[in-house]
Amino acid sequence: MTILHTPICDLLEIEYPIVLAGMGSWGMGTPPELVAAVSNAGGLGVLGCSNLPAAEIDRRIAAVRSLTDKPFGVDLLLPASLAQASGSRAAVRREIREKYPEHWAFLTKLHQTFGLPERPFQEDHVISTKLIQEQIEVTLNARVPVFAAGLGDPAIVVPEAREVGMKVMGVCGSPRNAIRQVKAGVDVIVAQGTEGGGHTGAIANFALLPQVVDAAGDIPVLAAGGIFDGRGVAASLALGAQGAWIGTAFLVANEGGLPESLKDQLVNASTGDMRVSPYWTGKPVRAVHNEVSQAWSDSGLPALPTPHQRVLMEDFKEAAMTASRFEITMNAGGQGAGGIRSKRPAAEIFNEIIETTRQTLDSLKGL
Numbered sequence: 001m002t003i004l005h006t007p008i009c010d011l012l013e014i015e016y017p018i019v020l021a022g023m024g025s026w027g028m029g030t031p032p033e034l035v036a037a038v039s040n041a042g043g044l045g046v047l048g049c050s051n052l053p054a055a056e057i058d059r060r061i062a063a064v065r066s067l068t069d070k071p072f073g074v075d076l077l078l079p080a081s082l083a084q085a086s087g088s089r090a091a092v093r094r095e096i097r098e099k100y101p102e103h104w105a106f107l108t109k110l111h112q113t114f115g116l117p118e119r120p121f122q123e124d125h126v127i128s129t130k131l132i133q134e135q136i137e138v139t140l141n142a143r144v145p146v147f148a149a150g151l152g153d154p155a156i157v158v159p160e161a162r163e164v165g166m167k168v169m170g171v172c173g174s175p176r177n178a179i180r181q182v183k184a185g186v187d188v189i190v191a192q193g194t195e196g197g198g199h200t201g202a203i204a205n206f207a208l209l210p211q212v213v214d215a216a217g218d219i220p221v222l223a224a225g226g227i228f229d230g231r232g233v234a235a236s237l238a239l240g241a242q243g244a245w246i247g248t249a250f251l252v253a254n255e256g257g258l259p260e261s262l263k264d265q266l267v268n269a270s271t272g273d274m275r276v277s278p279y280w281t282g283k284p285v286r287a288v289h290n291e292v293s294q295a296w297s298d299s300g301l302p303a304l305p306t307p308h309q310r311v312l313m314e315d316f317k318e319a320a321m322t323a324s325r326f327e328i329t330m331n332a333g334g335q336g337a338g339g340i341r342s343k344r345p346a347a348e349i350f351n352e353i354i355e356t357t358r359q360t361l362d363s364l365k366g367l
């Protein structure tokens with residue numbers, strides 16, 4: 001039986017090179033139970049905290065620690081620079097009404113079309129510089145073993161993280177951004193192909209991974225995007241990655257925090273349903289295509305920049321979720337959803353990925 005162990009396992013002090021991707025998912029964040037299940041199975045669980053206030057991040061870190069003594073990580077979305085973060089949601093809404101009245105009117109029409117009462121997103125989450133700084137601070141203070149930075153430039157956290165003994169991971173979607181991660185001094189680079197769920201770039205993994213591996217030099221690379229079983233992990237290893245960062249496959253886990261209807265959408269989706277739209281946040285997001293993403297693209301309006309489009313759509317999503325209208329909310333996921341057929345415990349998903357990776361690697365030996 002092939003042993004599935006790469007140098008990144010020693011670096012992260014884990015048994016298998018499989019990492020639960022950071023998934024902040026618009027205010028919900030990752031349940032500690034899912035993180036602990038992946039860490040306890042021998043991988044690295046990562047708490048997606050990008051949309052959570054600092055006190056909630058602190059609570060979830062403590063909850064993970066009560067469920068496992070294995071290493072885990074926290075994922076935050078950093079802006080390219082802290083100066084890029086903007087003011088409050090109320091200020092952003094005001095600006096949309098003044099500068100982009102057509103978009104404001106379109107959103108009002110969307111509410112009417114779908115019979116949704118307006119219910120603006122209340123929280124001031126992760127719109128202000130102050131909140132991002134608080135998120136970083138709470139994570140560093142907790143000395144979580146791994147700090148993962150999706151989007152943005154991790155250079156702003158690397159020195160402090162090093163000082164407290166944390167490893168830093170940075171996500172990139174292009175060879176150019178891989179160089180930025182190298183310059184930032186990260187310990188691990190995650191290369192996310194366009195196949196991936198959530199915010200995603202335009203380059204597919206066959207082209208992306210070998211180029212990021214070359215750019216990374218001695219820094220280990222994890223492959224991300226579209227990996228839903230061990231065949232994807234084995235292919236990633238062949239392309240030079242040392243393991244995989246897997247999101248969508250774990251979204252449907254019993255311990256996952258999504259409402260069951262959203263899990264069912266993913267289980268029933270075909271790969272063709274998982275489309276990229278700029279309208280959910282202002283940056284390209286891969287999610288289940290639905291009447292709302294279609295209506296925006298039919299409108300002919302350009303997506304507003306972040307954070308305007310995001311604030312606009314978070315209000316819509318809040319109204320849809322409150323009304324349990326799951327068919328018109330954003331349900332982020334990758335192209336791999338087409339290969340996911342059932343909701344199961346995370347450990348079962350994890351063990352099957354390990355098993356099928358070994359089988360694939362073994363079968364290649366005969367060639």
Ligand SMILES: Cc1cc2nc3c(=O)[nH]c(=O)nc-3n(C[C@H](O)[C@H](O)[C@H](O)COP(=O)(O)O)c2cc1C
Pocket residue numbers: 021022023024025048049050075076077149150151171192195196197198199224225226227245246247248249251331332333334335336
């Ligand atoms: C629902 C969802 C939410 C996500 N949120 C984040 C996030 O907050 N931070 C981040 O770095 N990446 C986020 N991502 C991207 C994942 O970290 C990861 O790169 C991606 O899921 C990998 O592709 P896969 O879904 O095909 O496995 C998200 C992805 C999904 C599906």
